[in-house]
Amino acid sequence: MKAVARAHPLWLAYILHRISGIGLALFLPVHFWVLSLALNNAAQLDAFLTLSDLPIVKLAETGLVFLLAVHMFGGLRLMALEWLPWNAAQKTWAAAATAGAFFISIIFLMQAI
Amino acid sequence: MTPFHLYMAQRLSALVMAPFVLVHLGVMIYAIQGGLTAAEILGRTQGSVFWFLFYGMFVVAVSIHAGLGLRVVLSEWAGLRGTALNALSGVIGFGLFALGARAVWAVTAGGV
Amino acid sequence: MSEREIISVTVQRGGPDTPQRLQVFEVPAFESQTVLDVVSWIQQNADPTLTYRFACRVGMCGSCAMMVNGVPRWTCRTHVNKVLNGGKIEIAPLRNLPVIKDLAADMDPFFDKWVAAEGRHHPTRSRDDDIAAINPEQPERVVASSGIECINCSICYSACDTVAGDPDYLGPAALQRAWTLYNDAKDADKDTILDAVSGKGGCHSCHSMGSCTAYCPNGLDPLSAIAGLKRATTQRFFKGRAK
Ligand code: SF4
Ligand code: SF4
Ligand code: FES
Numbered sequence: 001m002k003a004v005a006r007a008h009p010l011w012l013a014y015i016l017h018r019i020s021g022i023g024l025a026l027f028l029p030v031h032f033w034v035l036s037l038a039l040n041n042a043a044q045l046d047a048f049l050t051l052s053d054l055p056i057v058k059l060a061e062t063g064l065v066f067l068l069a070v071h072m073f074g075g076l077r078l079m080a081l082e083w084l085p086w087n088a089a090q091k092t093w094a095a096a097a098t099a100g101a102f103f104i105s106i107i108f109l110m111q112a113i
Numbered sequence: 114m115t116p117f118h119l120y121m122a123q124r125l126s127a128l129v130m131a132p133f134v135l136v137h138l139g140v141m142i143y144a145i146q147g148g149l150t151a152a153e154i155l156g157r158t159q160g161s162v163f164w165f166l167f168y169g170m171f172v173v174a175v176s177i178h179a180g181l182g183l184r185v186v187l188s189e190w191a192g193l194r195g196t197a198l199n200a201l202s203g204v205i206g207f208g209l210f211a212l213g214a215r216a217v218w219a220v221t222a223g224g225v
Numbered sequence: 226m227s228e229r230e231i232i233s234v235t236v237q238r239g240g241p242d243t244p245q246r247l248q249v250f251e252v253p254a255f256e257s258q259t260v261l262d263v264v265s266w267i268q269q270n271a272d273p274t275l276t277y278r279f280a281c282r283v284g285m286c287g288s289c290a291m292m293v294n295g296v297p298r299w300t301c302r303t304h305v306n307k308v309l310n311g312g313k314i315e316i317a318p319l320r321n322l323p324v325i326k327d328l329a330a331d332m333d334p335f336f337d338k339w340v341a342a343e344g345r346h347h348p349t350r351s352r353d354d355d356i357a358a359i360n361p362e363q364p365e366r367v368v369a370s371s372g373i374e375c376i377n378c379s380i381c382y383s384a385c386d387t388v389a390g391d392p393d394y395l396g397p398a399a400l401q402r403a404w405t406l407y408n409d410a411k412d413a414d415k416d417t418i419l420d421a422v423s424g425k426g427g428c429h430s431c432h433s434m435g436s437c438t439a440y441c442p443n444g445l446d447p448l449s450a451i452a453g454l455k456r457a458t459t460q461r462f463f464k465g466r467a468k
Contacts, residue, residue, distance in 0.1 A: 005295030006384060010435035010448075014386075018432075022186060025179040025205075032212035039219035042151045049149040061145070065138065072134045075127050081433055082124075082455045106142065117458060120429035124459075185430075189390025 017074040020067040027064060073099055119181055126178040133171045158220045165221040172213030180206025230254040230312075232305065234263055236275070237317040240326035248272075260300035260308065261289050264316065264328065277328035284442065287378035291328050292317040297383040299442040320383040335379045338395045343421035344402035347414035357411055369408035372401045372450050374443050381437035381447050393426030397437035397447030400428050404450035407457060419458050428454040 037045040051057050077095050144153070158164040184202035187193045193201060232252045239245035250267045261279055268275040279289035284302040291300050293308050294315050308314060322330040350357065359366060381397040382388055388396050403422050406412045422428045428451045437447040 006436060006440075008436070008439045010433070010439070011386075014432050014434035018186065021179075021182050025183055025209075028175065028179060028209055029212055032209075032216040035216035036212070036219040038151060038155060039215070042155075045151040049151060049154075052145065052149045065141065068134060068138065072131060076131060078433055079124060079127065082452045083459060085456065106138075115423065116425055116427055116429050117423040117462070120455075121459070121462060189387065 013074060013077070016070060017078070020071040020074070023067045024064075024071060027067075069102070073102070119184075122177055123181045126174040126181075129174045130171065130178065133167065133174070136167070137171070155220060159222075161221060165217065168217040168221065169214075172210060172217055176206050176210035176213060179209055232263065232309065233313045234267065235313065235315045236264075236267065236328065238275075238327050240276075240324045243326075245324075254305065258305045260291070260293055260298065260303045260305060260314065260316065263305060263314065264291075264300065275328070276326040285376060287376035290319055290378045290380045290383070292320055292383065297380040297440055299378055299380065302442065319379055321385070321388045322379065322383065330379075332377075332379060335382050335396065335398070336377070338426075339377075339399040339402060341421065342395045342399035342403045342427075343414075343418045344399055344406065346406065347412050347417065349411055349413040359410055363410070365408040365410065368453070369405045372405040372445060372447075375401065375445055376443060378442065381441050381445075384436035384440040386434060386436065387430055387432055391426060391430055394430045395422065395426050395428075397431075397451065400431070400454060401437075401445065401447040401450035403428075404453050407454070416461075419454070419461060422454050423458050428458070431455075 034045065034048055037048065052061065073095070076098065080094060144157075158168075180202050183205050184198060187201060188198050230253070232254050234250045234252050236248050236250060237245060238248050250271050252263050252266050252271075255262070261282065264275070264277050265279075268277065277289075277291070279301060280286040282289075282301045284299055287299070289299055289301045290297055292298075292315075293300065293303060294310055296308075297319060298308070300316075305314065316328065318324045318328050319330040322332065322334060325331050361367075361370070375398055377398065379398065385394075385397055387394050400422055403418050407415055407418045412418070431448075431451045433448060433452065435448040438445070438449070441447065
């Protein structure tokens, strides 16, 4: 595989950003459709939501949260890289700091409720 | 629309969404504690101007962002060019907007 | 090395007129052998019809770049023992360019885009004026200087997946050249440069994957140069055009 021959960290970040973006875009229509069930078919929406108790669905949800978080931080990283005249080390630190803050707040949130 | 304008639209829609995504993630993690029910979701959102504006703007931004993002992927990975590319990404963007708008309407105004 | 070891070298042959195929050669290993030495050995000792290109053999001219095990490299300065993969090497012509024959890629698109990105000098003075004094420490000059050691080898162009997916994309080297001129106090037409890199296939197509910077043999950083162009065009959008 020649593409893998050229893999390096920034390239992996690019692929991750693209794949997560495609994944989210494919998920969105389903997400919207399920929510609009509330309009005329609340029972069906509830039937759907009970599915969210299944472990497999939980896993999928976790996957989606991961995709969303990865895509957002990847995107913010990209905009910082393009628009802020910082040097590479400053950018790495900024990215690490935001990611760290994010995970700490998630853990905090999960503890608090 | 020059490629530069598409680029700006892509970045600006992303910037608009960053705070929305954070709130959305937060609400999601909060909401799934103890299972999801339609009543719980609707109880939070129905009749709320705040959530209507929040999700409304979110849907507008995400339709632009996903439409433009898939446009690039379709061009680079599927080789689409010109009219076919513009038409298909337009359909994706407007389609997402229509579906999203319906969903926002359903959860914020539907029952009122 | 007591007994001469043998390297198994897979070479991509053919071009537009002949079907492409892979041919394996057994090449004796030598000390301090470069990939270009290997290719030359094949041409001189095994198959004189093998076509490839080189000139300086010291990393100055930028003509010897090829894909080595799927990675674009300057072959005259790539030691075999650095790339040897279980006694084997795969050599192919540069990616993202048409093949002329065997290992010689057609560099025309690469140079055409260099011109399309406005990679040419727009003078501030005529021959009758004095030469402008330039302070090498001035920040813009430092930025410009960091990109001028480009040898036009097209390695970055071959490494870039955006070039692979978008035939219109100007590519890292041409855009870096534009950024260099944009920061050059002796260049009179910054707006033309920004216009040239804002069109179809311009700097905004770059996905910042940094393969250009990762593989540039001269340690240049087209990724950051292109980010500079994005920043400059964005600033111009918000502030309006200069004068
Ligand atoms: S950073 Fe831009 S120019 Fe460099 S390899 Fe990536 S897409 Fe190509
Ligand atoms: S930027 Fe580097 S890799 Fe690209 S053409 Fe110039 S020297 Fe070669
Ligand atoms: S032969 Fe001149 S750079 Fe390799």
